[in-house]
Amino acid sequence: MVADTVNNYRRTRVLNQEVGNVVPNEGEANVSADSETANREASNESETRARIAELVEQLKHRNSNDDCGAIETLVSIGGIDVIEAATALLAAENVLTRTAACEILCRIGSDSVVPLERLLEDQNKDVRKFAVDTLALIGNQSSENALMEALADHDINVASAAAEALGDIKSDHCVDKLIGAMNLNVLMQCSVAKSLGQIGGEAAVEALIRLTKERNPMVVFSAVNSLSKLQCDASSAVLEELTQHDNDVVAQYASDALRKADASV
Structure with missing residues (x-):
């Protein structure tokens, strides 16, 4: 009985082959299905990249802040291809293009961090600046x-x-680094003062008091503003x-800061 069944199967398969209807075995069917799936996926990937x-x-030719359809679509697509395309746009001369790229990367979020970190080595100082600003907006401490x-x-x-940016992500591991960099120039002192006020801590307060x-009144203003936010005994005394x-302006600024601090208690 078994032999007859096998022979019948063989005759049926041969007959089908003769008329052009090859009956695939199970392995051949699986390979064919896998191949079709792979082809569909490749086609979809190609269409997505396009x-x-x-x-x-x-x-690249954006001329209006209202033109956000492309941004929305790219964010919804997501993935490394979109991230790489957006990081490349940070070098664009068109400010609206750069703004769009920044928004895309921010909305995609943490997956954008590593590609943005690589841009900190870019030869173009503007690209490095945009990368830093975007990392600050993402606010992921992994970039510290x-x-x-x-x-x-x-x-x-x-x-x-x-x-x-380090202040924006509130990285308390970077206080010593910030303090070490704060004497480079007035701009750096103001930036460091702002960040130390966001991070806080004893070392930050001591550095702000020194500032x-x-x-330079701008440095003093920045330090006073940060000290007023920290609301500790040492800052209140200063x-x-x-x-x-x-400087009458500094004196008035300190008085205003004290009043604001008292009002928030």
């Missing part, structure tokens, strides 16, 4: 090491942006002392 390229081209390295950037705008002794500052 769509991304089309949308990116639209953003890269941002601390950017404190030493030879372009002061990039370095000061990195200082502010109140600086001659603010009280600054109400008698030789």
Whole structure:
């Protein structure tokens, strides 16, 4: 009986082959299905890349803040292809294009961090600055090491942006690095003062108190503003002392800061 069944199967298979109807075995069917799936996936990937390229081209010629359809679509697509395309747009001359790229990367979020960190080595200082600003907006603390390295950037705008970014992500591991960089120039001192006020802690308060002794009023204002937010005994004492500052504007600023601090208690 078994032999007859096998022979019948063989005759049926041969007959089908003769008329052009090959009956695949199970293994052949699986291979065929896998191949079809792979072809569909490859086709979908190709279509997606083409769509991304089309949308990116639209953003390169963006001339209106209202043109957000391309942004929305790219964010919804997501993935490394979109991230790489958006990071490349940070080098665009069109400010609206750069703004769009920044928004896309921010909305995609943490997956954008590593590609943005790589841009901190870019030769273009503007690209490095945009990368720092975007990392600050994403606010992921995993970027703190890269941002601390950017404190030493030879372009002061990039370095000061990195200082502010570390405050935005509230990285308490970077206080010593910030303090070490705060004497580079006035811009850096103001940026560091702002960040120390966001991070807080004893070391931050001590550094801010030192900044109140600086001659430049902008540095003093920045330090006073941060001290007023920290609301500790040491900062209150310094603010009280600054109400008698030789610079009337600084004295008034310290008085206002004290009033705001008292009102928030």
